[in-house]
Amino acid sequence: MTLENPAAAPPETVLSVSELRRSFGRFTAVNELDLTVNAGEIYGFLGVNGAGKTTTIRMLMGIIAPDSGTIELLGEKTKRTTLKLKQQIGYVSQDQTFYPWMTAEMLGKFVGGLYPTWDRDEFHRLLKVLEVPTNRKVSNLSGGMRVKLALALAIAPRPSLLILDEPTAGLDPVARREFLEIIMHQSREYGRTTFFSTHLLDEVERAADRVGIIHQGQKRFEGRLDDLRERVREITLSPEDSLPDGFELWRELEVAESDAGRRRLIVNGGPEAWDAFGKQGSPLSLDDIFIACVGISTTRI
Numbered sequence: 682m683t684l685e686n687p688a689a690a691p692p693e694t695v696l697s698v699s700e701l702r703r704s705f706g707r708f709t710a711v712n713e714l715d716l717t718v719n720a721g722e723i724y725g726f727l728g729v730n731g732a733g734k735t736t737t738i739r740m741l742m743g744i745i746a747p748d749s750g751t752i753e754l755l756g757e758k759t760k761r762t763t764l765k766l767k768q769q770i771g772y773v774s775q776d777q778t779f780y781p782w783m784t785a786e787m788l789g790k791f792v793g794g795l796y797p798t799w800d801r802d803e804f805h806r807l808l809k810v811l812e813v814p815t816n817r818k819v820s821n822l823s824g825g826m827r828v829k830l831a832l833a834l835a836i837a838p839r840p841s842l843l844i845l846d847e848p849t850a851g852l853d854p855v856a857r858r859e860f861l862e863i864i865m866h867q868s869r870e871y872g873r874t875t876f877f878s879t880h881l882l883d884e885v886e887r888a889a890d891r892v893g894i895i896h897q898g899q900k901r902f903e904g905r906l907d908d909l910r911e912r913v914r915e916i917t918l919s920p921e922d923s924l925p926d927g928f929e930l931w932r933e934l935e936v937a938e939s940d941a942g943r944r945r946l947i948v949n950g951g952p953e954a955w956d957a958f959g960k961q962g963s964p965l966s967l968d969d970i971f972i973a974c975v976g977i978s979t980t981r982i
Contacts, residue, residue: 724893772844828852828856918946
């Protein structure tokens with residue numbers, strides 16, 4: 682007798698937010714945001730500057746409270762991230778703020794006292810790998826060195842989750858690549874879940890298993906980059922054609938005078954929509970897809 686294979690178990694959710702909202706006066710920075718990050722994956726949180734990435738991360742870290750919505754971290758639903766949860770999270774903020782008179786060695790002792798899982802040997806190993814001097818004052822470190830120090834401090838407690846806010850901003854290309862290699866190594870070797878925000882497409886292409894695109898505080902896409910490339914394509918419609926159900930218009934492109942009346946569109950549609958449409962759209966680069974995604978609001982025609 683042949684037994685059917687049981688359905689694959691759904692991935693464990695490490696981080697999720699639902700209908701998350703935060704305003705500052707009349708300005709809504711994050712608006713009804715939904716995200717899901719699974720165990721062991723590297724999740725790229727992608728958006729242009731000002732899209733709402735840092736506000737989202739500050740809510741995840743309990744630095745500011747959401748106006749509404751729910752946050753679930755490491756299996757615990759919370760309105761404000763507790764100290765117990767923070768002790769299981771490694772966090773690198775967009776701006777590195779250290780006591781300038783401290784050295785890396787002193788900071789390790791100070792920060793290590795805040796984490797029950799602090800691994801002193803791992804901290805020193807990371808400093809060596811990252812070539813961060815142990816006895817030089819932080820005030821005498823370059824911006825790139827301070828970012829590397831922040832990463833070592835975030836990883837040394839062996840956290841269940843890494844949350845990184847634009848971690849490579851200001852780094853040179855060599856340091857950026859080195860930083861991403863360490864994040865990828867942590868994922869491969871230790872199954873460490875990482876959530877990192879960026880506005881740089883090459884970073885998510887290189888490191889991310891899945892990506893969430895945010896624009897004007899709202900999620901525009903969540904999934905694998907291969908899925909994004911499959912869903913979003915360029916099509917050309919004749920004047921009498923209209924876009925069928927199941928598609929969103931992400932961008933309308935200019936056409937040559939000789940093609941007057943025809944429309945070149947970048948559209949987003951699922952597999953069922955493309956099957957029903959019966960036309961093969963032209964593939965696009967990730968740059969073109971991202972620009973279309975955040976360039977204009979979606980409009981149905």
